[in-house]
Amino acid sequence: MSSTSLTTGRSWRPSLPRRHVPVLATLALLLVMYGIGVSQYRAFSNIQVVFNVFIDNGFLLVVAVGMTFVILTGGIDLSVGSVVAMTAMVSASLLRDGLPAALVLVIALLIGPTLGFLMGCAIHFFEIQPFIVTLAGMFFARGMCTFISDSSISITDGFWTSMSQQRIGDPAGNFVSISVLIAFAVVLIAAYVLAYTRFGRNVYAVGGNAQSALLMGLPVARTRIAVYTISGLCSAIGGILLSFYTLSGAPLIAVGMELDVIAAVVIGGTVLTGGSGYVFGTVLGVLVLGVIQTLITFDGSLNSWWTKIVIGGLLFAFILLQRLIGIRFK
Amino acid sequence: MTAVAARLRPLTGHRLFWPALVLVVMLAANTVYRPGFLAVEVKNGHLYGTPIDILRLSAPLILVALGMTLVIATGGIDLSVGSLCAISGAIACLHISGAADQNSPATVATALALAFGAALVLGAWNGVLVAVMGFEPIIATLILMVAGRGIAQLVTEGQIITINSGPYRAIGLGHFLTLPLAILIALAAALLVAAFTRRTALGLIVESVGGNAEASRLAGIRSRRIVFLVYVISAACAALAGFMVTANVSSADGNAAGLWIELDAILAVVIGGTSLAGGRFSLGGTVLGALIIQTLTTTVYAMNISPQTSLLFKAVVVIAVCLVQAPAFRARLRRRRRGTEPGPAAPQREKEQVPA
Numbered sequence: 001m002s003s004t005s006l007t008t009g010r011s012w013r014p015s016l017p018r019r020h021v022p023v024l025a026t027l028a029l030l031l032v033m034y035g036i037g038v039s040q041y042r043a044f045s046n047i048q049v050v051f052n053v054f055i056d057n058g059f060l061l062v063v064a065v066g067m068t069f070v071i072l073t074g075g076i077d078l079s080v081g082s083v084v085a086m087t088a089m090v091s092a093s094l095l096r097d098g099l100p101a102a103l104v105l106v107i108a109l110l111i112g113p114t115l116g117f118l119m120g121c122a123i124h125f126f127e128i129q130p131f132i133v134t135l136a137g138m139f140f141a142r143g144m145c146t147f148i149s150d151s152s153i154s155i156t157d158g159f160w161t162s163m164s165q166q167r168i169g170d171p172a173g174n175f176v177s178i179s180v181l182i183a184f185a186v187v188l189i190a191a192y193v194l195a196y197t198r199f200g201r202n203v204y205a206v207g208g209n210a211q212s213a214l215l216m217g218l219p220v221a222r223t224r225i226a227v228y229t230i231s232g233l234c235s236a237i238g239g240i241l242l243s244f245y246t247l248s249g250a251p252l253i254a255v256g257m258e259l260d261v262i263a264a265v266v267i268g269g270t271v272l273t274g275g276s277g278y279v280f281g282t283v284l285g286v287l288v289l290g291v292i293q294t295l296i297t298f299d300g301s302l303n304s305w306w307t308k309i310v311i312g313g314l315l316f317a318f319i320l321l322q323r324l325i326g327i328r329f330k
Numbered sequence: 331m332t333a334v335a336a337r338l339r340p341l342t343g344h345r346l347f348w349p350a351l352v353l354v355v356m357l358a359a360n361t362v363y364r365p366g367f368l369a370v371e372v373k374n375g376h377l378y379g380t381p382i383d384i385l386r387l388s389a390p391l392i393l394v395a396l397g398m399t400l401v402i403a404t405g406g407i408d409l410s411v412g413s414l415c416a417i418s419g420a421i422a423c424l425h426i427s428g429a430a431d432q433n434s435p436a437t438v439a440t441a442l443a444l445a446f447g448a449a450l451v452l453g454a455w456n457g458v459l460v461a462v463m464g465f466e467p468i469i470a471t472l473i474l475m476v477a478g479r480g481i482a483q484l485v486t487e488g489q490i491i492t493i494n495s496g497p498y499r500a501i502g503l504g505h506f507l508t509l510p511l512a513i514l515i516a517l518a519a520a521l522l523v524a525a526f527t528r529r530t531a532l533g534l535i536v537e538s539v540g541g542n543a544e545a546s547r548l549a550g551i552r553s554r555r556i557v558f559l560v561y562v563i564s565a566a567c568a569a570l571a572g573f574m575v576t577a578n579v580s581s582a583d584g585n586a587a588g589l590w591i592e593l594d595a596i597l598a599v600v601i602g603g604t605s606l607a608g609g610r611f612s613l614g615g616t617v618l619g620a621l622i623i624q625t626l627t628t629t630v631y632a633m634n635i636s637p638q639t640s641l642l643f644k645a646v647v648v649i650a651v652c653l654v655q656a657p658a659f660r661a662r663l664r665r666r667r668r669g670t671e672p673g674p675a676a677p678q679r680e681k682e683q684v685p686a
Contacts, residue, residue, distance in 0.1 A: 076468075122649070127658040129606045131407075131468075135593055136648040143642030150636055251638060259476055272469050305483035305584070312477020319469055 021325050022269030022318065023281040029314075030284055033291045041298045048174045053290035055176060058183040059084065059241040061286045063257070064264045065190045066234025068282045069227040071265050072194075073207045074274025075130040077228060079119065080235045081257030082141030083112045085250070087239025089145045091160075092153035092249030101159035109236050115141065116232020120225035134228075138258070145251040152250035155243060163244045179241040186237060191279040203227060207274025263311050264289050267318050288314065345603045348654050349618040352601075352647070356625050364632060376505045380628065388624035389512035390415070390571035392617055394591050395598040396523050397564030399616045402599050404557050405540040405608025406460060406467035411568040411595060413478025414449050415588025418569035419576030420485040421445040423493050432495040441498070446569050452478070453565020457558035471561075475592070482584035492581040502577030512574050519567065524613050533611075536560065540608030594623055597644075601651045622647070 037044040054061075063080050070077045091108045095101070115137055122133045155161070169175025194200035202223040205213040214220045243249055268285030270277025292310050296302045360367040360380075370379035394411050401408045425441035426432050452474060459470035504511040527533030538546040539553045547553045571591065576582045600606060601622055602615025626647055630640035653659045 122653075125658065126653060126656045126662075128652050128656050129600075131596070131606065132600055132648065132652055135597070136645045136652075139641040139648065140645035143639050143645060146636050146638035147642060150638075259472070262472065263476060266469060266472075272466050303483075303488055305480040305488065308480030309477045309484070312473045312480065315469070315473045315476065319465055319473075320463075323463065323465065 018325055019276055022322055023278055023284065025318070025321055026268055026281060026284040026288060030288050030291065033288065033295065037291065037295050037298065044294075044298060049294060051169075051174055051176050051180070053287060053294055054180045054183070055245075056293075057286055057290040058177070058179040059238040059245065060257070060260060060264065060289070061183045061283065062186045062234050062241060063238040064261045064268075064282045064286050065186055065279055066231035066238075067261045067265050068190070068268075068270055068277060068279055069194070069203060070130075070231045071207075071262075071270050071272060072203050072274055072277055073224060073227050074210070075123065075224070075227065076134065076262070076272075077116075077119075077137075077231045078131065078134040078258050079115070079137035079141055080231065080238070080261055081254045082138045082145070083115060083232060083235035084239040084242055084254045084257060085145050085252070086141040087112055087236045088243040088246070088253065089148050089153070089249040089251060091240065091243050092155050093148050095155055095157045095160065096153055101157055104157075105240065108240055109233070112232035112234075112236025112239065113229045114232070116228040116230070116235075117225060119232075120228030123228065124221050124224045130228075142251075142255075149249075149251065152248050152253075154248045160244060160247060164247050177244070179244050182237070182241060186234065187279060187283055194279055199223065199226065204275055207276075209275075260289060260311075263315055267314055269318070269322070271322060345612055346615055346618060348651065349601055349603065349615055349622060352651060353618060353622050353625060356622065356629060360625075360629055360632070367632075372508070375508060376510075377508050380632075382510065384621065384624050384628050385513045386510040387628070388620050389510075389516040390574045390588075391591065391594055391598060391620040391624060392516040393519055393567045393571040393574070394564075394588075394595040395602075395616045395620045396520055396613065397560075397567030398592075398595040399599050399602075399604055399611045399613060400523070400527070400536060400560040401467070401564045402596070402604055402606060403536050403540045403608055403611035404560050405543070406557065406560070407471065407596065407606070408456065408561060408564045409468065409471040409592050410452070410456060410474035410478055411564060411571075412588040412590060412592040413475050413482060414452055414565050414568035415572035415575055415591060416482035416582075416584050417452065417478055417485065418445040418449045418572035419587045420482045420491065420582040420584055421448050422498070422573060423491045423576055423582035424485055426493045426495050426498055427491050432493055433497065435497050438495060438497040442573065445573070446566070449565045449569030449572070450562060453562040453568075454558070456565065457561035460561060461554040461557040479584065482587070484584075486582055486584045488584070490581050490583045494580065498573075498577050499580055500577070502574045502579075515570065515574070519570065520613060520617055523563075527613070537610050540610070542609075595620075597648055598623055601648070603655060622651075 034044075037049075043049070063084060067077055067080060087108050090111060091104050094104045094107060099107075119130075119133050119137045122128055123130050163178050166178050167175035168178065168181070194203065202213070202218050202220075205216070205218050206220055206223050210220055210224075213223075242254065246253070264285035265277070265282050266272060266285070267288055268277070268281030268283070270281060289311065292307055292314075296304065296307055296310075357368070367380050370377055370381060372378070394415070398408055398411065422441040422445040425444055426437055429437040429441075431437060456471055456474060459465045459473070460467050463470075500511055501515070502512055506514055527536065535546070535551050535556055538549070538551060539556045543553045543557070568588075572588055575587050575591075596606075598619035599611075599616050601619035602612055602617070604611045604615060623644070626643060627637075627640060630643055631637065
């Protein structure tokens with residue numbers, strides 16, 4: 001199977017493939033919003049503003065990449081926010097107990113995928129809806145957070161603080177944190193896996209039509225379980241990045257994050273019924289959310305709840321767009 | 331042994347058997363742990379006791395879950411109910427707090443009408459998105475779930491609106507005929523929905539739309555109208571629940587009111603045996619499911635475990651109940667137990683697409 005697109009010839013317009021339109025629309029929206037910001041606020045054109053969007057949303061980006069895999073197969077993962085919090089919590093408490101940083105990293109990175117693997121098994125073998133299974137996963141992970149500690153634990157470990165404070169930048173004073181580089185690495189690996197590997201093709205095939213994929217002899221079980229494991233891994237990485245960012249683990253951090261993540265993926269042009277979407281779109285979706293927050297912060301007179309209303313409005317606009325373009329939609 | 335099993339089969343095969351068993355086991359475990367658990371006493375002409383508390387606190391969840399049951403029966407899902415609770419509560423409290431006499435029944439009635447009307451409009455918005463524009467239900471209602479919290483905070487301007495209104499408070503904490511008013515409202519709503527769906531053809535129509543919307547349309551059912559209707563009903567139920575939640579604390583908090591109630595409601599529906607794929611529903615199961623969730627919460631509080639940690643227990647119960655009811659899991663168990671018994675032809679419903 002080649003890596004070129006599998007669309008049939010008739011619906012294919014050579015100039016602009018229809019499946020690219022949502023991503024391009026997101027890109028246009030992002031540019032327009034950035035343009036508005038630059039024209040309204042002088043400080044907005046500072047390149048550091050862009051870097052800050054990445055620094056503040058690096059963990060969101062990583063988690064959204066994992067969610068993209070799950071949504072591409074037509075599933076959903078509600079547990080991501082809680083798994084992020086649980087990972088941060090576990091790392092903080094283990095570090096407080098004096099474990100070496102490397103060991104803590106390994107343990108923290110194993111918890112998320114394990115939970116994801118178990119959820120994937122429950123979804124595939126027992127045919128329980130992903131919504132319910134990952135909801136239980138969300139409850140479990142959030143419960144574990146408070147089980148570990150009722151209050152937030154600060155991190156004083158040397159490795160963590162150096163990762164948190166390390167600035168990589170130019171002499172002009174613009175910088176990014178290490179978290180941003182990790183997030184970029186995750187994005188690149190995910191984009192490569194989805195576009196150029198057999199596994200990536202399987203993900204699209206299962207999302208397009210699981211029954212057909214099964215009849216074609218594709219490993220549906222393995223793919224389905226793998227995407228939830230990947231989502232768990234991405235949540236775990238996101239949790240580590242969040243603990244770098246806040247230098248603490250708090251039981252109620254990242255509550256409701258799954259909604260932001262799903263919104264980012266949808267705004268990025270991935271269809272919720274699966275089978276169509278790109279990691280690059282997800283990156284744009286996260287950036288749109290980040291720029292909205294930055295705009296509202298710059299404005300100062302708008303209140304934080306406008307963020308939610310605007311995100312809701314954007315969700316509506318983008319689904320309407322997908323509907324109008326007529327991408328495979330049930 | 332087999333004779334007993336055979337005699338019990340009609341009972342264990344009933345769709346409400348497992349949820350009812352879970353509820354009974356939880357109540358029994360509570361009674362063992364705390365002998366006074368089931369005691370109900372009369373004080374000032376009102377009934378008091380833990381069972382009454384469970385009933386009273388589960389009222390908002392029962393209401394939301396009733397609407398959710400109908401939505402899920404059509405193969406949809408309504409994520410926006412929590413936000414609708416917050417919006418309706420916020421509008422009602424805002425109107426009452428601005429009135430000269432907060433205790434006047436007219437003020438409260440106007441407030442309730444305003445908030446109820448707003449909720450119906452938002453429910454109609456959901457209905458239009460799903461039924462007319464053909465959006466995926468989970469994403470159509472996600473819009474209002476995200477934006478609705480913002481709207482609720484917009485209404486309260488980010489503050490917590492406190493009110494001091496006797497009639498409004500009564501919705502959450504009042505008593506009528508020795509029983510809490512809240513549970514009577516929930517009961518009335520349940521009976522009303524049951525009467526309309528099970529004593530008329532409406533329930534059958536809802537199930538047929540959930541089974542196959544296109545086939546129902548060809549059979550002469552106005553599928554779109556039914557789908558639109560269930561989202562409006564769900565919003566109406568959410569509004570009532572919102573009044574109760576805010577009346578319980580006499581204040582409206584755009585952020586916290588009805589937070590995660592949509593997830594609990596979906597759980598209640600699923601625990602009650604309604605399939606998320608749509609096509610059939612059980613109102614009795616939903617009420618049982620809501621009672622199970624509230625009993626679990628109360629149990630955990632009584633054991634002095636922090637509310638957040640109670641989520642751990644919830645996760646275990648959810649997975650256990652769902653596994654027991656999952657046809658795939660039961661088939662696996664049966665195969666392992668005895669290879670010979672074909673088992674009572676499990677009503678395995680094959681559907682191509684399940685939401686989410």
